[in-house]
Amino acid sequence: MNLTRRLALAALLAAPFAGAPFATPALAQTQITIQHPLPLNSHYGAGATAFKESLERATNGRYRVTIQRNDNEREAIESVQIGTLDCNITSTGPVGNFVPDVRNVDVPFLFRDYAHARGVLDSQIGQELLAKFNARGLVGVVWLENGFRHLTNSRREVNTPADVRGLKVRTMENQVHMRAFTTLGALPTPMAFSELVPALQQGTVDGQENPIPVIVANNLNQVQRYLTLTGHVYSPALLICNPGVISRLSAADRTAFMEAAKAAQKANRDRVSADEASGVDELRRRGMTVVTNVDNAAFQQALRPGASQIESGLDSALLGRIRNWQPGQ
Ligand code: EAX
Numbered sequence: 001m002n003l004t005r006r007l008a009l010a011a012l013l014a015a016p017f018a019g020a021p022f023a024t025p026a027l028a029q030t031q032i033t034i035q036h037p038l039p040l041n042s043h044y045g046a047g048a049t050a051f052k053e054s055l056e057r058a059t060n061g062r063y064r065v066t067i068q069r070n071d072n073e074r075e076a077i078e079s080v081q082i083g084t085l086d087c088n089i090t091s092t093g094p095v096g097n098f099v100p101d102v103r104n105v106d107v108p109f110l111f112r113d114y115a116h117a118r119g120v121l122d123s124q125i126g127q128e129l130l131a132k133f134n135a136r137g138l139v140g141v142v143w144l145e146n147g148f149r150h151l152t153n154s155r156r157e158v159n160t161p162a163d164v165r166g167l168k169v170r171t172m173e174n175q176v177h178m179r180a181f182t183t184l185g186a187l188p189t190p191m192a193f194s195e196l197v198p199a200l201q202q203g204t205v206d207g208q209e210n211p212i213p214v215i216v217a218n219n220l221n222q223v224q225r226y227l228t229l230t231g232h233v234y235s236p237a238l239l240i241c242n243p244g245v246i247s248r249l250s251a252a253d254r255t256a257f258m259e260a261a262k263a264a265q266k267a268n269r270d271r272v273s274a275d276e277a278s279g280v281d282e283l284r285r286r287g288m289t290v291v292t293n294v295d296n297a298a299f300q301q302a303l304r305p306g307a308s309q310i311e312s313g314l315d316s317a318l319l320g321r322i323r324n325w326q327p328g329q
Contacts, residue, residue: 020042030063032245035070035079037193042217043275044089044237045270047144051239054260059253071194073277074173080242081137084269085328087241091146092282093172094192095238099140101132102313106176109300110322111234114276118145118269120325142261143269146211146235147276152224153207159228159291161241161302170196170208176310177209177233183306184299197223211235213272214281228291229280230299239297268312 034051036044044066047282052065070076074094079085080099094101111117120126121143130140149159165185171177172188182190189205199205200223207224209232215221239261249257284290303310311319 004132014190029061030248031065031066031067031285032086034065034087034089034239035068035076035085035294037069037071037073038214038217039069040067043132043145043213043268043271045148045263046271047239048089050075051260051264052329055256056264058256058259063253063256066233072192073094077138077240080240083242085242085243086245087141088108089239091119091172092236092238093174093177095203095240096174098138099132099321100134100168100294100313101129101315101318103176104176104318105129105236106174107294107311107314108176108180108232108303108321110319114148114234114273115327116325117234117236119327119329120322123319123325124329125325129244131241133240137243139243140245141239141241141246141258144237144239144265145212145259145272147272149209149211149233149235150215151207151230151232152215152220152226154223154225155206155293157228157289158230160295161299162184167207168205169259170199176314179306179310179312180232180303183303200224209233211272212283213275216275216279219286221283221288224299226291227280227283227288227290229294231294231296232299237268 032055036048038044040049048067052067052110054240055065057235059063070088073088073090074097076085077090077098080088081257092102092106103192111120129323130143135142135156151164151169153169156163158164164181167186169181169186169188171181171188171190173192178188178190189199191199192310196208197218197220200208209230210220215227246254246257280290280292
């Protein structure tokens with residue numbers, strides 16, 4: 001090889017470093033993916049977004065959070081459990097199939113109002129329930145909120161428990177809820193949220209039950225005509241993660257992670273409160289017939305004959321603690 005060619009080759013080999021400062025290795029970045037079943041513009045999306053912004057800011061971008069929609073909560077929990085998904089936000093509906101103790105918070109009319117529900121879940125009682133996830137290959141990171149569930153259907157106005165009789169009602173895959181609707185004389189049909197709208201469109205079911213934020217965010221008014229504000233169940237939600245996500249955190253990053261979880265809880269609950277304040281009027285505006293002055297005591301009375309069945313296998317002492325909980329406890 002002649003001198004010219006050797007000099008050209010040497011110049012070529014030196015070029016990448018010539019004048020270029022030694023490229024500092026890009027700071028290692030950890031990806032965390034969170035799935036949830038609703039539109040980003042929803043009470044779950046608000047929580048996920050707050051988590052993302054808080055953690056990315058607190059770690060100067062060393063953590064990057066990706067938010068995805070997956071409207072099959074049970075499948076998402078399974079993915080978190082086997083480790084193919086980092087975290088998900090879900091209502092407690094399907095969670096009792098993974099962490100049986102969680103079924104205790106799904107009992108109809110267990111929580112008096114939002115203050116009672118939030119107070120209990122933020123108390124020692126809530127922490128004890130979160131600790132139950134560890135033995136099941138999951139981490140219950142923080143309690144979030146879905147809201148008080150109300151009944152919708154497209155067959156008739158529901159004013160009293162007797163009006164529920166004979167309705168085919170989609171429920172979550174939750175034994176406690178299914179037993180409650182059976183007690184009311186309905187025909188409970190459990191299915192994942194991902195199957196709900198097609199089932200309503202095809203008439204496979206007449207109705208469903210969900211909190212106002214879910215009904216509004218998913219435009220269920222397009223497939224349901226009547227809304228009855230039964231408030232029959234308070235539906236908690238959760239941020240659940242794979243244990244590996246948590247165990248890989250340094251002490252400092254774990255603090256940032258938990259602060260992000262609290263930010264998610266605040267944003268989520270604030271959005272539920274906002275949707276509760278405006279959602280019923282919005283659904284009326286969209287054309288739903290809304291029954292507001294519901295005799296909740298009549299629905300509680302109608303469920304009493306089934307109470308032992310509904311609460312079968314649950315923790316009666318825990319249910320008593322929840323019912324008797326007062327602020328400051
Ligand atoms: O968590 O499945 C349901 O009805 C849930 O309320 C919904 O997925 C939000």
